[in-house]
Amino acid sequence: MPPTPAAEGPWPAQWLRGVLELAALAVVDRGETYGYRIAADLEEAGFGAVKGGTLYPLLARLEEDGAVSATWRESTSGPGRKWYATTPAGRSRLREQAVHWRAFTRLTTDLLSDPATTGGSL
Amino acid sequence: MTDHPSPTGVRRIDRYCDELLLALRMKDVPGPRIGSVLAEVRAHLVDSGEEPEAAFGPPEEYAAALAAPAPRRSRAARLHEARSGAACLLGVVWLLEGAVSLATGTDARLGPIPLGAAVLAGAGAPWLLEQLVSRSRGRMALGLAVFVVAGAAWGGLDLLVDDAVGLTVHPAVAAGLGLSTLVAGTLAIDRTIDVVVMPFDSPADVDAKRRRSGILLTALLWTPLLLLMAVVVVMAVLLGSAG
Numbered sequence: 001m002p003p004t005p006a007a008e009g010p011w012p013a014q015w016l017r018g019v020l021e022l023a024a025l026a027v028v029d030r031g032e033t034y035g036y037r038i039a040a041d042l043e044e045a046g047f048g049a050v051k052g053g054t055l056y057p058l059l060a061r062l063e064e065d066g067a068v069s070a071t072w073r074e075s076t077s078g079p080g081r082k083w084y085a086t087t088p089a090g091r092s093r094l095r096e097q098a099v100h101w102r103a104f105t106r107l108t109t110d111l112l113s114d115p116a117t118t119g120g121s122l
Numbered sequence: 123m124t125d126h127p128s129p130t131g132v133r134r135i136d137r138y139c140d141e142l143l144l145a146l147r148m149k150d151v152p153g154p155r156i157g158s159v160l161a162e163v164r165a166h167l168v169d170s171g172e173e174p175e176a177a178f179g180p181p182e183e184y185a186a187a188l189a190a191p192a193p194r195r196s197r198a199a200r201l202h203e204a205r206s207g208a209a210c211l212l213g214v215v216w217l218l219e220g221a222v223s224l225a226t227g228t229d230a231r232l233g234p235i236p237l238g239a240a241v242l243a244g245a246g247a248p249w250l251l252e253q254l255v256s257r258s259r260g261r262m263a264l265g266l267a268v269f270v271v272a273g274a275a276w277g278g279l280d281l282l283v284d285d286a287v288g289l290t291v292h293p294a295v296a297a298g299l300g301l302s303t304l305v306a307g308t309l310a311i312d313r314t315i316d317v318v319v320m321p322f323d324s325p326a327d328v329d330a331k332r333r334r335s336g337i338l339l340t341a342l343l344w345t346p347l348l349l350l351m352a353v354v355v356v357m358a359v360l361l362g363s364a365g
Contacts, residue, residue, distance in 0.1 A: 072321035
């Protein structure tokens with residue numbers, strides 16, 4: 001019987017670095033949202049606590065690339081917030097990268113499931 | 123999500139934002155982008171209740187993560203800076219000549235050598251400042267060396283040539299010409315100030331910030347000039363009375 005994985009996360013930092021942009025884009029694509037809520041949604045999805053110092057430069061890059069658009073809105077219950085939404089270019093980038101990601105994870109899963117690679121431990 | 127941060131929390135956020143602003147300025151990030159970054163940092167900290175450094179890291183590091191390589195300024199913008207710097211320095215030279223002549227009771231001379239040197243040095247000053255901000259020490263040292271050599275050459279040439287080819291005018295004319303050139307140069311610099319624009323600033327807010335920054339920059343620029351002028355005039359009067 002294969003061993004059950006240890007508790008989920010914290011994920012290795014280099015894994016997160018590779019996937020966080022795609023994950024943030026996916027969260028924004030669910031509906032217009034703002035920075036703190038994106039961080040909270042990523043944490044809820046199991047990515048762990050994403051610091052503002054990591055998240056906002058990433059959102060700025062997505063905005064600069066035209067994958068998301070941003071609008072400042074005043075709020076009656078708190079500070080004014082910058083709301084993000086995916087653009088058509090962002091949605092097609094998300095679809096394209098999701099296909100690539102699934103292919104990539106399948107490759108990795110197949111490789112790690114191969115008894116020759118893992119010594120039959122998986 | 124938290125409601126409102128405590129007064130101590132607000133002070134910590136303010137301090138962090140002040141340091142971040144300075145770090146972004148040093149990286150030549152445009153004012154509107156700085157305003158947006160600061161507003162987003164504040165909103166996140168208020169929403170999350172986190173400590174600024176825990177959420178964003180040290181201000182210098184966060185500024186480095188955000189700062190894109192500064193775009194090269196256009197040729198027109200560089201020309202404008204050079205012209206403004208030259209006008210300021212030329213204004214100072216003429217104003218000094220007029221003030222010293224007035225104090226010593228002699229005619230003022232507007233020679234081509236001070237004019238040329240002031241234009242070249244004033245035009246080069248924005249470039250020197252740019253090297254200082256970007257911490258290019260080698261270029262900065264080279265620029266300063268050129269300034270010193272040019273200054274020495276200026277003094278020598280001034281003695282040799284200006285007496286022969288300079289224009290003699292009433293001291294008040296030289297001072298008036300200098301003052302108006304200095305004012306024109308200062309106003310030209312003031313127009314290019316890149317103020318920090320927050321996301322919800324109205325055009326009137328931005329205008330008010332630009333005016334305040336203009337006054338501050340003018341005070342910063344003029345205070346040492348006026349002090350220098352006072353010293354030169356006093357020295358000229360003392361030397362004149364001793365002679």
